[in-house]
Amino acid sequence: MLGAGEERAGLAGGPRPAGRPVLLERDDELEVLGAALDEARAGRGRLVVVEGHAGLGKSRLLAAAQGFARGTGMAELEARASELERDFPFGVAVQLLEPALASAGGGGRERLLSGAAELAAPLFAPPEALARRRDEDVYPLLHGLFWVTSNLAERGPLLLTVDDGHWADEPSLRFLLYLAQRLATLPVAVVLTARPGQPGAEEALLAQLALGPHAEVIRLDRLSAGAVDRLVRGAYPGAEISDGFTRACEYVTRGNPLLLRQLLAEVERQGLGPDAGGERRLRELGPESVSRSVLLRMAGLQLGATALARAVAVLGDRVPLRRAAALARLEPDLAAAAADALASVEILRPGEPLGFVHPIVRSAVYAELPRAERARAHGRAARLLAGEHAPPESVAAHLIGAEPEGDAWAAQALGEAGRLALGAGAPASAVRYLERALAEPPPPAERGDVLVELARAAAAAGDRRAVERLEPAIASVADAERRAEILFSVGRTLQARGRHREAAETFDRGRDQLGGDSPELALRLEAAYIGAARMDLVTLPAAVARVSRARRRKLTGATPGERKLLAQVAYEDALAGAPRERVADLARAALGDGALLAEESSDGIAVYRAALALAWTEELGLAAAVLSEAVADARRRGSPLGYATASYVQAQLDLLAGRVDDAVADAEAALAGAGDGWRMDLPGTRATLGRALMERGDLDAAAEAVALPGGDTPWEEAVTLGRLHEARGWLALARADPARALTHFEECRRRQGWVHAANPAVMPWRGGAARSHAALGDPDTARELAGEELALAREFGAPRAIGAALRALGLVTAGAAGIDHLAAAVAALEDSPARLDLAHARADLGGALRRAGRRSDAQDELRRALDLAHRCGAHGLAEHTRDELAAAGSRPRRHHLSGVEALTASERRTAALAADGLTNREIAQALFVTVKTVEWHLRNAYLKLGIGSRRELRGALHTDGEPAVQARP
Ligand SMILES: Nc1ncnc2c1ncn2[C@@H]1O[C@H](COP(=O)(O)OP(=O)(O)O)[C@@H](O)[C@H]1O
Ligand SMILES: [Mg+2]
Missing domain, CATH: 1.10.8 (Helicase, Ruva Protein; domain 3)
Incomplete structure (x- = not known):
């Protein structure tokens, strides 16, 4: 159970531990590790973080875990992070996975890197591949690495160990986090060690790992x-x-x-x-006193030992003897003898490649090196490695430790490493390389490019001074258009990280560069400004004012810039409640028959703005088509964030169209993206999920959905918090608590003013407030509010909004007038694709008719309502309608959930894709889940549908010749 190294690591000469090295007082820890490995082998992946100060036995426990894995058919992959290579993007991840790819042979390697895994291929190819990557988005690489791991896990259970995680590079930790989010259904155990409170460690990422859903933490204590x-x-x-x-x-x-x-x-x-x-x-x-004792022992050794030890300390871990000898300027034979001597006194590990017995020992030797000598050694190491064609990041790691000398070669190597790091989604490392490149300094002709890249890297790294840093870069670029483009790219980087206000400011500076020139680029910057500024309550009024200006410009949507800007105008008009035909025309022009998506990709926001505007105008078909294109694009590019955003908008569309199960599945998919860092709109997504769950009749789950983790306070400035209050209001009404409902609807009133969203098609809070007032005994206020809502809905002109307002008015108006309003609501909604709203209106009309003694009319409406409620998956409404029917003297047969209807949203979705001929792997890649999750859903779906094979799926899902479930991931 002990690593091979342990057997050899006894004290050389003199005192020796008797027999095998012992492991004392770690029984509980071993048990945790053993249990985690057992779980993983059973297909329920686990992550264990082993935390402890240097020397307490973390690596030792890791070796023990590997011992557990041995002989159980669990494959081992290991990596050890090192202090020197923490800026090597994906260094740890590549260390983990590369050997498995290498040993798989040509065909095997190809298979492991096929499908979504291919997205990670640039990491395992020569550096040019990474440098060629256009976008700086790290997610495709994460997604790809995840699939490499998943493909490996398909051959059998895996144990991944990462030692000294406090030195792991940021992108590798992100990969581990991405994997950890999906461990539940993979036969993979991950064990990571880290020292607590280590300066420069990625503390936040390590903490996130430790807090994950399938994670456990072992904290090592000193021995007794x-x-x-x-x-x-x-x-x-x-x-x-x-x-x-x-x-x-x-x-x-x-x-x-x-x-x-x-x-x-x-x-x-x-x-x-x-x-x-x-x-x-x-x-x-x-x-x-480790340090002193090490130095004393080293000093007592033969000639060359100190030089060799210092060379190894400079070069890092796993150092070939000849490289260390070259750096130490020692003859190979002498170096070999010195290495043996150092091993005999517990300084170096025995054998090749060279390395210290423990990082603490390395630090002792390294710290003892005089500064100037250390810097010189790193400079020589860089050239040595460059001569061996080592990866640019390894070369650059040494240059960072060397003194600047105005060497063009060094500046170029550092710039190259910086570009690679930016391409690999490691902006913080890129900043360190590029700052050092600048300090070299580079030849004057290259200075501008370095500055520009530094500015972009700083923005991507979340540097608060990124825009400031930009000033010299901007000034040093002669071409105004180029300056504007740089600012555009920096702004997008900021926006992707949720820093909307700063992004808006950056876009504006970009436009300022142009003066009156380059109108197309100016349009794109203006649109980008509005898109960003609208996401922040502080800058929102300015965004709205800019939209007004854009409206006056007679845009036709002929160019990308115009399309982008038109999307913002359409969205703003929709929120304000401008006539729906106009909104729909604008949105269509913005989308430009797919041009906007092609220009913006599924990660941009303009497409979604246009799609939402269309959805509110009830052009559901076109909106749905746009979104499924966006989903396809996200899938192609392996972008979980694009997928989350598309799913989030899709969920709203589902609810409008009355597809309750799909709404739940899509909202959940978007929230799953939040685990990967999706931050577009958490309150809005939870609002949609809550509404959908309510419709499904699960009020408790709905209540859980509309409570923000961490409370509302951090979201006070979110533009969409109002939508969450609206959902809470409806939920309180459903739970017969009108007073509470009213406080939520009042909050909507306040927020609606702030966000300039008067259109009741977007947030029909007045209807809710009206019903609350009526329930609290104030019918006058109730009618007044409902009347206001109706007037606003008529201005917009969309049948669903009008129907919903009429329905509210009908519900708060007594007698025959109330029935008339409800009947008008039904009539309006029959012109709309909003099936769920129609179901509700019919149910309410049926109830009112029954109370008026018109039993047969009531039964007629209620039966139709019941039928619609079933089709929509609105089980809550169905239940209520059945009660009404019973009260009206009819005994509807109890509707037993069976077949397709018994499937959960995720099962339906998975089954539909399987019926469409996708393999489990393709489905998993499409839905950003694991293959096991897909298998699990399919197994349940088969059981519920009473079928035994994939071939029967299509038939089981299609009833009456009409697809009951559509493949629309
Ligand atoms: N529980 C233990 N009982 C006996 N020896 C131990 C124990 N834990 C660690 N050691 C020994 O202490 C030394 C340091 O352990 P190591 O695992 O390298 O520490 P870390 O990785 O936490 O810095 C090693 O020689 C190891 O064999
Ligand atoms: Mg260790």
């Missing part, structure tokens, strides 16, 4: 005095050991086994034993 005592005895088998010596060991090492081994090695070097002499030496060394 008893354990230290046993280790000391083990080191001197059969010898007599004085009590004072043991106590000194305990006192000096404070239960740290690494320190103990190092100190015993020093005692041994001095030719002392476990007696009074040894005790004196220990107490002299004192606590925290």
Whole structure:
């Protein structure tokens, strides 16, 4: 169960642990690891984070976990992060996966990198492939790496170990996080070690990993005095050991086994034993003395040992002997002898490649190197590595440690590493490389390019001063259009990270560069400004004013810039409630028959703005077509964020169209994206999910959906918080709590003013408030509000909005007038594709007719309402309608859920794609879930549908010749 290295790592010469190295006081930890591996083998993946200070035994536990895996058919993949390579983007991930790809052979490698995994191929190819990547989005790479892992896991269970995670590069940790989000159904165990509170560590990412749903944390404690005592005895088998010596060991090492081994090695070097002499030496060394003892031992060795150790300390981990020898300027034979000597005193690991027994020992040697010498050594190491055609990042890592010398070669190598890091989605590393490149400095002709890249990298890294940093870069670029383009790209980077206000400001500066020239680029910048500024309550009024200006410009949608701007105008007009035909025309012109999506991709927002505007005008067919194109685009590019955004808009469309199950599935897909960092609109998504769950009749789940994790406070400035209050209002009404409902609808009133969204098709809060007032005994206010809503709806002119307002008016108006309003609502809604609204109106009309004693008319309406409610999957409404029917004297047969209707939203979706001929893997890649999740849904779907194979799916899903479920992921 111990790693091979352990067997050899006994104290060389002198005291030796008897037999195999022991592992003391780690029984609980081993149990946690063993259980995690068992779970993983059973297909329920786990992540374990082992935390502890240097020398407490993290690596040792990792080796034990690998021991557990051995012999159980679990494949092992391992990586060790190193201090020197923390800016090597995906260094750890590649270290983990590359050997598996290499050993798979030509065909196997191809298979492992096929499908969505192909997105990660640039990481396993020569550096040019990465540099060629156009966008700086890291997600396609994450998604690709996930699929490489998933493909590997298909061959059998996997154990991934990452040692010294506190030095892991940021993108690799993001990959682990992406994987951790999807571990539940994979036979994969991940064990990661890290020192707590390590300066420069990606603390936030490490914490996120540790807090994940399938994660466990092991915190290592020091060993007890008893354990230290046993280790000391083990080191001197059969010898007599004085009590004072043991106590000194305990006192000096404070239960740290690494320190103990190092100190015993020093005692041994001095030719002392476990007696009074040894005790004196220990107490002299004192606590925290690894460093001194290492240096003392090193100094006592033969010629060349110190030089070699220093060379290895500079070069890092896993150093070929010849490289270390070259850097130390030693003859190969002498270097080999020095390496052996260093291994004999517990400084280097025995054998090749060279490395220190522990990173702490490396630090001791490295810290002892005089600064200037260290810098010179790094400079030479960089050239040495470049001569060996090492990856540019490895070369650059050394250049960062070297003094700037105005060397064009160095500046170029650093710039190259910076560009690669930006392409790999590691902007913080890119910043470090590029800043160093600038300090070199580069030849004057290249300075501008470095500055520009630095500015983009800084923006991507979330640097608050990114825009400021930009000033010199901007000034140094002669061409105004180029300046504007740079600002455009920086703005988009900021916006993707949810920093809308700064993004808006950056877009504006971009436009300022142009003066009156380049009208097309100016349009794109203007549209981008509006898109960003509208997302922040502070800048929103300015965005609205700019839209007014755009409206006066007679845009036709002939160019990309015009289309982008038109999308904003259409959206703004829709929110304000401008006549629906106009809104629809604008939105269509903006979409330009697919041109807008092609220009913006599914990650841009203009497409969704146009799609939503269309949805409110009830052009549901076109809106749906646009969104399915967007989903397809997100899938092609492996963009979980684009997929989440498309799903989020799709969910709203589903609800409008009365596809309750789809609305739930889409909203959940968007929220799953939140696990990957999707931040577009959490309150709005939860509002939609809550409404859909309510319609499904699950009020408790709905209540859970509309409560924001972390509370509302962080979202106070979110433009869409009002929609969440609206959902809460409807929920309170459904739970017969009109007073609470009213407070939520009042909040909608306030927020609606702030966000300039008067259109009741967008947020029909007045109808809700009217019904609350009526329930609280104030019919006059109720009618007034409903009347207002109706007037606004008529201005917009969309049947659903008009029908909904008439329905509200009917519900708060007594007697025959009320019935008339409800009948008018039904009539209006019959002209609309909004099936769910029609179902509600019919149910309400039926109820009112029954109360008026018109039983047969009532039964007629209620039966139709029931039928519609079933088709929509609105089980809550169906239940209510059945009660009404019973009260009207009719006994509808109880509707038993069976067949297609019994499927959950996810099962329907998965089954529909399977019926369309997609393989499980293709379905998983399409839905951004794991293959196991797909299998699970399909198995349940088969059971519920009473079928045994994929071939029967199509028939089972299609009833009456009409598809009951559509493949629309
Ligand atoms: N529980 C333990 N019992 C005995 N020896 C241990 C124990 N944990 C660690 N060691 C020894 O202490 C040294 C440091 O352990 P290591 O795993 O490298 O620490 P870390 O990775 O936490 O820095 C190694 O020589 C290891 O064999
Ligand atoms: Mg370690």
